[in-house]
Amino acid sequence: MPALVSKSLRDYRRSLIRWTIGIGAFFTLYLSFYPNISENQEIYGPQALAKFPGAMRDLMGGMEDFTSGIGYLSSVVYQLFGPMLFIACAMILGNRAIAQPEESGTLELTVTLPVDRRRLVFERFVALVLGLLAVTVATFLLAWALSAVADMGVAFGRILAAHTGVFLLALLCGTLSLAVGAATGHKGLAMAVVGVVAVGGYIVETMGKNVDWISWLRWVSPFHYYLDGEPLYQGFPVGNYLVLAGATVVLLLTAILAFDRRDVGV
Amino acid sequence: MTAVVETEGLTKFYGKRRGLEDLDLEIRPGEVFGYLGPNGAGKTTTIRLLLDVIRPTRGRMSVLGAEPRDPAVRSRIGYLPGELALEGNEKARDYLAFLGGVRGGVSKDRISALAERLDADLSVPMGKLSKGNKQKVGLIQAFMHEPEFLILDEPTGGLDPLVQQEFLAMVREVRAGGRTVLMSSHVLAEVEDVADRVGIVRGGRLVAVEDVTALREKAVRRMELHFETPVPREAFEDLPGVRDLRVEGASVRCTIDGRPDALIKAAARFTVVHLVSAEPDLEEIFLTYYSENEEQEGRHARAGV
Ligand SMILES: Nc1ncnc2c1ncn2[C@@H]1O[C@H](COP(=O)(O)OP(=O)(O)O)[C@@H](O)[C@H]1O
Ligand SMILES: [Mg+2]
Numbered sequence: 001m002p003a004l005v006s007k008s009l010r011d012y013r014r015s016l017i018r019w020t021i022g023i024g025a026f027f028t029l030y031l032s033f034y035p036n037i038s039e040n041q042e043i044y045g046p047q048a049l050a051k052f053p054g055a056m057r058d059l060m061g062g063m064e065d066f067t068s069g070i071g072y073l074s075s076v077v078y079q080l081f082g083p084m085l086f087i088a089c090a091m092i093l094g095n096r097a098i099a100q101p102e103e104s105g106t107l108e109l110t111v112t113l114p115v116d117r118r119r120l121v122f123e124r125f126v127a128l129v130l131g132l133l134a135v136t137v138a139t140f141l142l143a144w145a146l147s148a149v150a151d152m153g154v155a156f157g158r159i160l161a162a163h164t165g166v167f168l169l170a171l172l173c174g175t176l177s178l179a180v181g182a183a184t185g186h187k188g189l190a191m192a193v194v195g196v197v198a199v200g201g202y203i204v205e206t207m208g209k210n211v212d213w214i215s216w217l218r219w220v221s222p223f224h225y226y227l228d229g230e231p232l233y234q235g236f237p238v239g240n241y242l243v244l245a246g247a248t249v250v251l252l253l254t255a256i257l258a259f260d261r262r263d264v265g266v
Numbered sequence: 267m268t269a270v271v272e273t274e275g276l277t278k279f280y281g282k283r284r285g286l287e288d289l290d291l292e293i294r295p296g297e298v299f300g301y302l303g304p305n306g307a308g309k310t311t312t313i314r315l316l317l318d319v320i321r322p323t324r325g326r327m328s329v330l331g332a333e334p335r336d337p338a339v340r341s342r343i344g345y346l347p348g349e350l351a352l353e354g355n356e357k358a359r360d361y362l363a364f365l366g367g368v369r370g371g372v373s374k375d376r377i378s379a380l381a382e383r384l385d386a387d388l389s390v391p392m393g394k395l396s397k398g399n400k401q402k403v404g405l406i407q408a409f410m411h412e413p414e415f416l417i418l419d420e421p422t423g424g425l426d427p428l429v430q431q432e433f434l435a436m437v438r439e440v441r442a443g444g445r446t447v448l449m450s451s452h453v454l455a456e457v458e459d460v461a462d463r464v465g466i467v468r469g470g471r472l473v474a475v476e477d478v479t480a481l482r483e484k485a486v487r488r489m490e491l492h493f494e495t496p497v498p499r500e501a502f503e504d505l506p507g508v509r510d511l512r513v514e515g516a517s518v519r520c521t522i523d524g525r526p527d528a529l530i531k532a533a534a535r536f537t538v539v540h541l542v543s544a545e546p547d548l549e550e551i552f553l554t555y556y557s558e559n560e561e562q563e564g565r566h567a568r569a570g571v
Contacts, residue, residue, distance in 0.1 A: 003368050004368070006366050010356075011354065011356070014355070091330075104351055104353060105347075105350075105351070106351045108349075108351070109345070109347060109350075109351075109407075111318070111319055112318075112319060112340055112343070112345050113340060113341075113365070113368045113369065114337045114338055114339075114340040114368065117337075132515060162285050178412070196268060214415060229294035261321075262321075263320035263321055265314075265319060265320075266320060
């Protein structure tokens with residue numbers, strides 16, 4: 001493994017463990033509610049949920065069905081909170097590529113190593129991918145095991161499809177923070193941009209389904225390419241996922257070119 | 267032999283702010299070059315340009331015969347940043363091993379030997395190191411791969427006097443091995459013992475480059491001679507290089523510009539019982555460069571109005 005990749009992963013290790021534990025706790029907690037909910041159809045069933053205002057139901061991803069295993073998983077775990085946790089994790093890892101070490105001053109020695117700048121950005125990106133992948137794999141296995149224990153009746157392949165989507169969505173956001181950091185060196189700006197894209201993108205995608213004047217914006221929302229394919233119900237939305245991966249590559253190239261031509265630490 | 271550093275019209279503006287302007291500098295193989303100037307003079311700007319941390323606004327430079335952009339050349343350089351940041355839970359030893367690995371491999375023994383020499387503890391997490399200890403780790407990483415060219419930005423900051431001596435010895439060894447050193451400082455005293463030449467920067471411009479020995483020769487030094495019997499004033503008047511002459515009975519006091527040869531020969535005609543010569547104060551010469559430059563700048567400013 002290239003030295004910068006392994007060094008970055010070593011630096012990220014504690015953070016990765018904490019995120020795995022945190023996201024794992026989220027899955028465990030929410031899936032432990034499921035038996036209770038599935039047994040109380042009158043409180044959580046479709047008729048009960050229909051009482052909520054339409055806009056709010058849209059924002060929560062429809063809330064059509066809480067009581068089936070797949071409905072619970074898709075609307076509670078894989079709709080909003082799960083992806084947002086992964087996005088936050090990816091954003092922080094993305095910032096540790098360039099912006100954070102630049103602001104703290106440790107990047108100065110790194111850029112004077114005999115490593116091409118473009119390669120530096122690329123290796124930090126690889127570390128982001130591998131770190132995020134480790135968190136994804138660990139939490140995927142946990143989610144799958146918990147859903148089997150809770151008898152939710154969701155196929156392995158469908159959970160894999162949803163988890164893959166979360167990974168690609170988070171990787172895109174992490175690469176966005178890496179790219180903003182690589183282009184500007186400012187961590188705060190990178191977090192603001194990712195925050196706007198993630199939160200704004202989610203609102204646009206969910207509200208846009210029923211609000212005409214923002215529906216065209218769904219096409220630029222990263223969440224669209226994850227949520228619209230309903231991976232838990234339909235399996236892998238290959239085209240959509242390729243869009244997420246393609247956008248990530250474009251951001252990576254932007255980051256590499258931008259970092260290669262600017263002053264560091266000014 | 268080709269120069270280790272060669273710059274031509276090297277200029278860096280931070281937006282509208284001048285960092286460095288029109289630097290023409292040559293650093294020769296095997297020399298220790300002291301780069302002097304007050305805070306904000308442009309020393310760090312120059313060094314960051316040479317290492318491709320920042321890019322010039324205009325001008326040309328080569329380092330070890332290559333473009334600083336070429337990453338390969340950086341494995342032949344050792345660099346101590348002016349503001350060294352070391353942080354986190356990682357132990358200094360592991361960080362040094364990482365840096366050594368990327369630069370092509372440095373043995374553990376070499377790192378340990380340097381740590382022992384500078385009395386640095388490498389088993390402490392870097393975030394917990396004191397300023398002085400961070401500086402030691404910085405020196406170790408700059409020296410450990412035995413680079414052809416060492417660039418040290420204000421290396422002695424935070425070091426105690428004993429470690430400073432050890433550091434100067436390390437610099438001398440580097441020079442003895444035919445390798446080259448560029449070290450910056452805002453005080454001359456820190457570099458005058460090891461430097462062969464000094465360059466003086468101020469306000470983003472190089473105002474002088476001097477041999478340290480020539481500088482010493484130019485230095486004004488005070489001399490005091492005591493004789494067995496009173497001496498006539500005429501014997502010492504109008505000697506070349508002698509100024510501020512005061513003859514009082516059996517003692518002669520004066521200041522000397524350059525060589526004291528004429529004074530010594532004149533004194534040799536009498537019986538000398540005691541002779542005092544103060545070390546030339548290079549700091550004083552250093553300051554005259556500044557004040558001359560200031561006057562010039564003042565004139566430019568007035569002319570500009
Ligand atoms: N990142 C920066 N942005 C704006 N001005 C800068 C920056 N870095 C240095 N300068 C300016 O450039 C000049 C030279 O600074 P520097 O090279 O750091 O001086 P030195 O290292 O000799 O103390 C100073 O006037 C300083 O204010
Ligand atoms: Mg400086």
